[in-house]
Amino acid sequence: MLALDVRNLHKKYPDFQLKNVSFQLEQGYIMGFIGVNGAGKTTTIKSILNMLRIDGGEVYVFGRNMAEHETELKQQIGCAFGDVDFYTRSRLKTITDITKKFYRNWNEDIYANYLRRFKLDENKKIAELSSGMKVKYSLALALSHGAKLLILDEPTSGLDPVSRDDLLDLFQELIVDGEISILFSTHITSDLEKCADFITFIDDGQIVASAEKNEFVEAYRLVSGSEAQLGVIREELIAYKVNSFGFTGLIRTEDFDPSSDLRASMPTLEEIMIYFAKKESLYV
Amino acid sequence: MNVIISNKSEKPIYQQIYEQLSALILKGELESGYCLPPIRQAALELRVSVITVKKAWEELERSGLIHTVTGKGCFVADFAPGEILETRNRLILEQLTLDAAYYKSFGLTLDEVIGLLKKVYD
Numbered sequence: 001m002l003a004l005d006v007r008n009l010h011k012k013y014p015d016f017q018l019k020n021v022s023f024q025l026e027q028g029y030i031m032g033f034i035g036v037n038g039a040g041k042t043t044t045i046k047s048i049l050n051m052l053r054i055d056g057g058e059v060y061v062f063g064r065n066m067a068e069h070e071t072e073l074k075q076q077i078g079c080a081f082g083d084v085d086f087y088t089r090s091r092l093k094t095i096t097d098i099t100k101k102f103y104r105n106w107n108e109d110i111y112a113n114y115l116r117r118f119k120l121d122e123n124k125k126i127a128e129l130s131s132g133m134k135v136k137y138s139l140a141l142a143l144s145h146g147a148k149l150l151i152l153d154e155p156t157s158g159l160d161p162v163s164r165d166d167l168l169d170l171f172q173e174l175i176v177d178g179e180i181s182i183l184f185s186t187h188i189t190s191d192l193e194k195c196a197d198f199i200t201f202i203d204d205g206q207i208v209a210s211a212e213k214n215e216f217v218e219a220y221r222l223v224s225g226s227e228a229q230l231g232v233i234r235e236e237l238i239a240y241k242v243n244s245f246g247f248t249g250l251i252r253t254e255d256f257d258p259s260s261d262l263r264a265s266m267p268t269l270e271e272i273m274i275y276f277a278k279k280e281s282l283y284v
Numbered sequence: 285m286n287v288i289i290s291n292k293s294e295k296p297i298y299q300q301i302y303e304q305l306s307a308l309i310l311k312g313e314l315e316s317g318y319c320l321p322p323i324r325q326a327a328l329e330l331r332v333s334v335i336t337v338k339k340a341w342e343e344l345e346r347s348g349l350i351h352t353v354t355g356k357g358c359f360v361a362d363f364a365p366g367e368i369l370e371t372r373n374r375l376i377l378e379q380l381t382l383d384a385a386y387y388k389s390f391g392l393t394l395d396e397v398i399g400l401l402k403k404v405y406d
Contacts, residue, residue: 028324029334172331176324193291197335212335214296259389266294 002063003027003149003181009047009057016205018043021057023200023210027148028178030171032192032213033185034269035202036277041185042081044202045153049079061149075104078147080138082154088127092120092137103145111144117170131158139167143174150174152184156191164188168195189269199269203276221256222267224248229262239278250275289330297332301340309349309360310372318360320350347375 002024009021018040025031035041046052048059050070059066061073086095100106115122118136129137135158142150156164172195174180186192192199192213200210209216223233230240230247236256240249250267258264267275287304289297308314320326323341327334341358344350348371350358363371387397 169331172328175334176328178324194297194331195333197333213333214298214336214339218296 001027005060007058010055012055018205027181029197030182031198032196033200039202040205076148078142079151080142082157086126091125093122099141105146114140150182219253220267220272221251221253221264223251223262223264225262239275298336298339302343306349314360316360316362320358
């Protein structure tokens with residue numbers, strides 16, 4: 001069963017557009033949503049959640065159309081945004097009391113558990129929280145109403161390495177029963193190297209690839225060689241960097257001839273992202 | 285059961301898990317009938333993705349080292365006497381076939397390969 005099915009999203013702004021964004025997340029898995037700043041991650045997530053008016057496309061959550069069953073489906077969705085600010089002068093307690101009224105399946109025990117785990121003090125005001133603590137607080141809210149689909153925008157970006165590690169542990173614990181699915185956007189790709197099952201990569205408003213993580217990485221090779229060799233292979237490369245020792249570039253595995261004497265290695269997610277971003281600057 | 289995963293290795297993680305588990309089985313450290321942990325549990329404990337473990341388990345099954353009982357889990361297969369040796373040799377041969385192709389691409393003769401192998405083997 002698909003937890004999330006995004007079909008052909010279009011959204012046009014004067015200087016940016018989402019073009020034909022489609023991807024699917026199977027229930028019980030973690031999908032990392034990657035792309036550089038401004039690639040369209042948050043716009044896509046807001047479109048999924050019906051937080052902005054899209055120009056075209058459809059979103060299905062657990063097989064049901066989001067536009068038609070929004071109120072119902074949102075009971076099953078937990079979301080958190082890295083940068084959303086609550087009323088800063090309210091206490092956490094006040095905000096929680098308001099939030100939980102919207103959810104039929106609010107679970108006070110689970111909520112109390114997360115407060116403890118995240119070391120959050122309900123009597124503090126939002127203004128007194130660090131940015132990392134704010135993220136943790138919005139996660140605690142997102143996780144306490146029995147959500148089956150978590151949609152998290154940059155949940156790890158304000159966190160220190162220890163909290164990030166703890167959060168990734170938590171994600172894996174959450175999906176162990178195969179019921180909960182998680183879509184989270186990030187530009188810290190090392191978070192995904194281990195725990196993500198699927199990767200969706202967005203670049204300049206378009207999905208470059210959405211695939212199982214290994215297949216995603218294996219579709220590319222990082223090649224390096226001398227400047228003379230660059231001349232032969234330049235056309236095939238997605239992007240490359242040249243220095244006085246030679247060049248390094250990203251190539252699709254299908255375009256790469258393994259018998260050539262270029263050195264080839266598996267790229268990391270980060271390297272794939274970097275070279276794609278470079279590709280645009282080549283044509284400016 | 286001891287599995288060590290390296291993020292630095294060029295080998296995909298599922299391959300690392302597969303190789304280490306198949307070695308444990310072929311050396312008899314995991315005995316016939318031993319029940320492997322459920323895929324999602326193993327993923328949580330190894331801190332790798334669910335699909336990674338799934339792939340490793342599938343590879344083990346394809347090699348005939350484990351079998352799945354629906355609803356119960358994955359178990360280390362029963363081996364007839366001599367079968368372990370046979371399986372081991374088959375896996376080694378598969379790897380050697382790959383390696384041999386690589387050596388041939390450099391135009392090495394068998395004697396040259398054996399000479400070089402001797403150097404690294406001690």
